[in-house]
Amino acid sequence: MYSYVRPYRLALLAGGVLSLVTAATGLALPLVVRALIGDLGQHRAVTAVLLLMTVLVTANAVLGAMGSYLLRRTAESVVLAARHRLVDRLLGLTIGGLDRAEPGDLMSRVTSDTTLLRDVTTNSVVGVVTGSLTLVATLVLMGLMDLVLLGVTVGVFSLTALVIGIVVPRIGRAARQAQNSVGVMGAALERMLGAFRTIKASGAEHRESERIHAAAREAWRADIRAAKWQAIAGNTAGLSVQCAFLAILAVGGTRVASGAISVGTLVAFLLYIFYLMMPIQLLEEAASQYQVAAAAVARIQEAERLPVEPGGLPIGEMTTAAAPPAGLGRPADPARPAAVSFEQVRFRYRPELPDVHQGVSFAIPPRGMTAFVGPSGAGKTTVFSLIERFYEPQSGRVLLDGTDVRDWPAAQLRAVIGYVEQDAPVLSGTLRELLRRPRLLLLDEATSQLDALNEAALRETVAETALITTVLVVAHRLSTVTMADRIIVMDAGQVKAVGTHSELVASNPLYAELAATQFLASVSA
Ligand SMILES: Nc1ncnc2c1ncn2[C@@H]1O[C@H](COP(=O)(O)OP(=O)(O)OP(=O)(O)O)[C@@H](O)[C@H]1O
Ligand SMILES: [Mg+2]
Secondary structure: OHHHHHHHHHHHHHHHHHHHHHHHHHHHHHHHHHHHHHHHHOOOOOHHHHHHHHHHHHHHHHHHHHHHHHHHHHHHHHHHHHHHHHHHHHHOEOHHHHHHOOHHHHHHHHHHHOOHHHHHHHHHHHHHHHHHHHHHHHHHHHHHHOHHHHHHHHHHHHHHHHHHHHHHHHHHHHHHHHHHHHHHHHHHHHHHHHOHHHHHHOOOHHHHHHHHHHHHHHHHHHHHHHHHHHHHHHHHHHHHHHHHHHHHHHHHHHHHHOOOOOHHHHHHHHHHHHHHHHHHHHHHHHHHHHHHHHHHHHHHHHHHOOOEOOOOOOHHHHHHOOOOOOOOOOOOOOOOOOOEEEEEEEEOOOOOOOOOEEEEEEEEOOOEEEEEEOOOOOOHHHHHHHHOOOOOOOEEEEEEOOEEHHHOOHHHHHHHEEEEOOOOOOOHHHHHHHOOOOOEEEEEOOOOOOOHHHHHHHHHHHHHHHHHOEEEEEOOOHHHHHHOOEEEEEEOOEEEEEEOHHHHHHHOHHHHHHHHHHHHHHHHO
């Protein structure tokens, strides 16, 4: 937790000092009151003492306001920094890492868990320091006045400390459960919004609402539990002050009667009892909030430990990566034997899933357009994911311009590739601008239809680009495959045939079938 607060230690120190000075002005007041009572008793002039009291009261209010503003401001900065750090971390995640996470839960970690750092910064960090210093100072001043009464006070507060010590860990446990449930609810909401049409179409609103309500209720239950323990801890602190007050009144009263202390001392002592309320509540709140924040920090750190891409991906560098290093990513060099090649690539998305690529090999020359065709699930989109290095193959190599994609700096690799995802909501007009003359264009054709105008514009853009560079298209349309310079037929994670449309229609039964069913269907649609 300290690592989040460390950069702001100077501001915290300043806020802490202001709080301390505020507390000191408060502590001085009973002494002045004692002097006032003494002066009044002996009929001395009290103007100077009254003036001093006014100054102390005003300073207390002004410095107190400044201190709490500064602390709150710093706390908000800690939240901001934690959010910056986590968001950049999330953007650096590997695609595989994100596949395994719940996006909704990650969102709750960025939005809700970070917020919990705010209170711990103002209350825990500063509260512990100011609270314990004020406590010690008050106790010392009390001791200077009367040791017997101090003994009574310490006795009462030790009991309080015991109760709070038992209660506080329970607050932590409840807070962790509450935050986890908020995460579960976020994940459920995210799934619900993502599949909204399906839910409506299948009339599953009731089941979905049950699931999300259950998570919300779970968070409520845990929060109520935390509130219960927090109320117990807070009121134990309050109660102990009342008890101490009564005990001092009783014991102090007899001591005044016996002449051991003066009435002025007793009054001052009773005032100190109420000044103890502040540090004791500060310490109690610090302890409970520390528990809540520790739960949040644990969740934030869990998210920060998700696998990030090699090289850590400095976000700033990724967007400004202008020119790739010499030799890499130049306009297609026709002298090169292959722009993109797969060598015996075997790949699966997760260890427990079957191989998606079962030894895929091909080599694509630097100029022109290559179309990938094959039944759904053949592994065509996966080819693009491996070129982009969203995942790494279990064995075999993926080469761009003769260099293994693992040897390319990740940001530069992606800077030279233009990628249009399958069914991405991209229109051809924006396509021309979004694609900034890439070294390599990957186009995963939408399975759904574009309107005729957009489709013609898209085809034109692709044809233009193919004249100067390498274009790979996952093709679902006859118009695309007939335009392609070569076609790679994939099925069940393997390359089955390579050729032109007319060659393949004649020689490859799978292709002939695809052409007859899938492509022609897309034409008539
Ligand atoms: N992120 C993923 N995690 C796990 N399995 C996946 C993932 N993406 C794809 N798959 C699986 O890998 C196989 C190949 O998927 P891929 O998307 O490459 O097929 P495709 O040839 O592009 O199919 P389509 O023509 O439907 O787009 C499929 O069985 C698919 O279910
Ligand atoms: Mg696909």
